Amino acid sequence: MDSIVVGLQWGDEGKGKVVQKLSRSHKWIVRFSGGPNAGHTVYHGNTKMVHHLLPSGTNENFLFISRGTLVDLETLNSEIKEISKIYPDIKERLFVSPYCRVITPIEKWQDGAIEKTKGKNSVGTTGRGIGPTVSNDANRVGIRLFDLFDQNHLKEKVDLLAEISNFGDQSIADELLSQFEKIKDRVLDPKVEGQILFEGTQGIMLDPMYGTYPYVTSTPTIPSFAFYGSGLKSEKYEVWGVFKAYTTRVGSGPFPTEIFGEAGDDLRKRGSEFGATTGRPRRCGWIDLPQLEYASNISNVDHLVMTKADVLNGLEKVGVCISYDKKIIPYDLGSLKPTIEYVKGWKNLESSEFADFISAIEHHVRRRIKYVSYGPSEEEIFQR
Template sequence: MNRVVVGLQWGDEGKGKVVTYLSRYHDIVVRYSGGANAGHTVNYGTFKVVHHLLPSADFTRNVGVAIGNGVLLDPQVFTKELIELKERFPEYSGDIFISENAHVVLPVHKEVDQRVDEVLKIGTTKRGIGPACADRVMRANVRIAELHDEKKARSLLEKNLSLKSLYNLTFDVEEVLDDLLNFYNVIKGFVVSSIQMKRILEEKSALFEGTQGVLLDLDVGTYPYVTSMNCSSSGVSAGMGFPVKIDETIGVFKAYTTRVGEGPFPTELFGEEGEALRKAGHEYGSTTGRPRRCGWLDLPLLNYAIEVAGVDTLVMTKADVLNGFEKVKVCVRYKDGRELLSLRDLDKKEPVYEAFDGWKSLESKEFDRFVNFIEKETGKPIKYISTGEKIEDIVEV
């Protein structure tokens, strides 16, 4: 059985914990998009692990991991994570596979990212993802496959770095190449072709891990304030390089809403109200440390993401953060009364709220009413509810 887990908001929904919990029911966890701009924090109880590139498998159970061609690999970040994996989980013996068609993020990409965002003001993580994607499309980037042949790698790298003169940036080709080749020596035992990856996954039960969220998807998100890749469920096959059969699509959402970076946010809270929610949820980015913008749950946006991603079942996270709030609000519609069919005019939407009595614990009848209301309004069952930070703090409804 293959399943995919996607975020239904602007990322930071707690997918890492959910994927780690669900991975025990699968042979392998597969990342199909994103790069080191993702930050999935997993609390094992006595320590936390932040995944930027390694999939969020439960490493205490030797679940395998795989990285598809749709993932952008930052050599420094990935090498660091491999070292941390060995240190944190010395007994880990699961398989690790990396598609040879995955592209790398070069140091120059981060420099370009910084300069471009100063103009575009998207609010990126400055991890070089956008520029690396651009070079990928321009056929001027280096893939893992090219690192097998130093001559090919040097040729592509020279072309890539020569383009950066447009930004008045210069890098030493030999220095960058040496770093890339050293990185390849570290990972070459994990590298497989697309055909090999396809055959491996055909023999396994796979859990595909989405990064960011549907509302940040390059095509169906709040463009231009989006990530550079397809992070919705539609990106699975493209991110693997071959058709993938998905048996269940699981959508993860917070009981409220957060966003990092620029872009429209109809239910955003300001002042003391927004700060109270931020403090209660410790809402600071795993990758950047930036304070997240916070607001109430937005049902029109949630239903949009559910339909676009073809979600079958839901997972609610961070409802425990709202424990003790006197009132909890939910945006049930917008003032213009229109069904949300497009995100084009989202910046003009004014929310209409319904207020719910708060709850002191997730065992209370007030919380049950909240859950039942969301299930009714979305038409989808909430299968799991996160009750705290740790992996085991999750219940099946």
């Protein structure tokens, strides 16, 4: 059976490790959205690597960066070079769709300029050029990978994009072509046969249509986009929803269960909550059950996976948001008042108190937690 892995909060839930775990029973790992603004931390044996564009997987998998993904060629080539030290044959198993949108220095510059202009209303983007690349593509002036097969055509498109953006650097086309040459032979839509694992990015609450707009990402994060974003079909699939035992968020936007002061700092240190892509400290808060239920329903999740359960070990009490004063409306989340109850903490994951915590989540979300992850490596996970 095919699988789709998505995050059920605001990203950074630990999806990379879950994909790595599930990759053992799949042939293809497919990225279908996002770009280098996503960071999946994965351990390949004893080697830690942050995947920004390359799908998580092992030497048994074929990897496909499909058309819904935004590609920064410099980042992609850097990752290929890094992971080739672990899997020397990686390029033979990697394919990149020619329909992928290309992030250029123009969009990165635009990203910074737009955020600066917004001032106090900035959304806290990663500065990787994601939003402007999607915007330029919608305006039919963006660059796709297939444009790089024709040098003269590419230079015309780059000149137009630069003129529209008031960007003066004329060396961009040559830089793009230089990077493109390194992966040119891997740019094609492959014939995908065998079981597929679709790897999502960010989290459901960052989806531009179903999340906390305008504090969202620029490409869809819901699992139903996997097929549109990849161009692939699936006869039968299951959705895996990943969430932390608490909640985190990077950047601006509403966060009803956020913890401030010493308690927030303590949780951040316990969980090493700093962005894999930007290094920014993440905002931390208690688990939000209404939010988790909303994201699970929108995603039609079949299985839940809890990560970082061990981070809360040893706390005297643990906060749980059980309700709001009114129904969740994502764009109005900042106006909702959460009801937070405190449950008795647990010593370790064998404690009855932790079992009670699990049961409370499953009862509210009406889905079973199939795996519990308690550390960074692939082996540090158990099935329930």
